Amino acid sequence: MNTSADGRAAISVTRRLEFDAGHRIPDHRSQCRNLHGHRYVLEITLSGEVLDAPGESDNGMVMDFSEIKSIAKAHIVDVWDHAFLVFQGDTAVRGFLETLPDHKTVVLDCIPTAENLARIVFRTLAPHYQGHYGQALRLTRVRLFETPNCWADCHG
Numbered sequence: 001m002n003t004s005a006d007g008r009a010a011i012s013v014t015r016r017l018e019f020d021a022g023h024r025i026p027d028h029r030s031q032c033r034n035l036h037g038h039r040y041v042l043e044i045t046l047s048g049e050v051l052d053a054p055g056e057s058d059n060g061m062v063m064d065f066s067e068i069k070s071i072a073k074a075h076i077v078d079v080w081d082h083a084f085l086v087f088q089g090d091t092a093v094r095g096f097l098e099t100l101p102d103h104k105t106v107v108l109d110c111i112p113t114a115e116n117l118a119r120i121v122f123r124t125l126a127p128h129y130q131g132h133y134g135q136a137l138r139l140t141r142v143r144l145f146e147t148p149n150c151w152a153d154c155h156g
């Protein structure tokens with residue numbers, strides 16, 4: 001069993017969020033080169049110490065699930081939900097999306113595979129969770145489901 005410096009068991013908590021987004025994998029040899037979308041499922045796992053602060057709202061918690069959610073929502077879910085996630089080098093699709101007035105498009109510096117998206121989520125969110133509770137709290141895993149049967153993990 002993993003333990004912290006003071007001998008207590010290390011605890012992790014996971015918050016699941018969902019969003020819809022479109023994408024395509026331009027070089028893919030099969031179906032995924034077509035414009036299509038997913039109901040993505042995002043799992044945010046944080047590890048840290050359980051707060052021992054009687055009377056505080058988050059007493060007994062690593063971090064309040066609602067706060068885990070609000071940080072992920074503000075920086076990823078609200079930005080990507082009902083957007084089209086497009087690789088900056090996918091000029092054909094970028095050009096098309098630019099013709100659509102007020103279209104919600106997110107341009108990425110990498111191809112929007114599950115692996116790359118999980119990495120972007122990790123890099124985006126880690127400083128926000130770290131900054132929230134300091135060194136005692138760490139983002140340890142981002143798991144992104146592209147379909148119920150396909151997912152990618154990014155570990156800190």
Ligand SMILES: Nc1nc2c(c(=O)[nH]1)N=C([C@H](O)[C@H](O)COP(=O)(O)OP(=O)(O)OP(=O)(O)O)CN2
Pocket residue numbers: 025031032038112113114115146147149150
């Ligand atoms: N390693 C990866 N492989 C694939 C990715 C990816 O992000 N990383 N993405 C895709 C496609 O975008 C697609 O969404 C998933 O394709 P597929 O495996 O065909 O998923 P289905 O839901 O169609 O699976 P079924 O089992 O046929 O229902 C492809 N590969």
Ligand SMILES: [Zn+2]
Pocket residue numbers: 023032036037038146
């Ligand atoms: Zn896909």
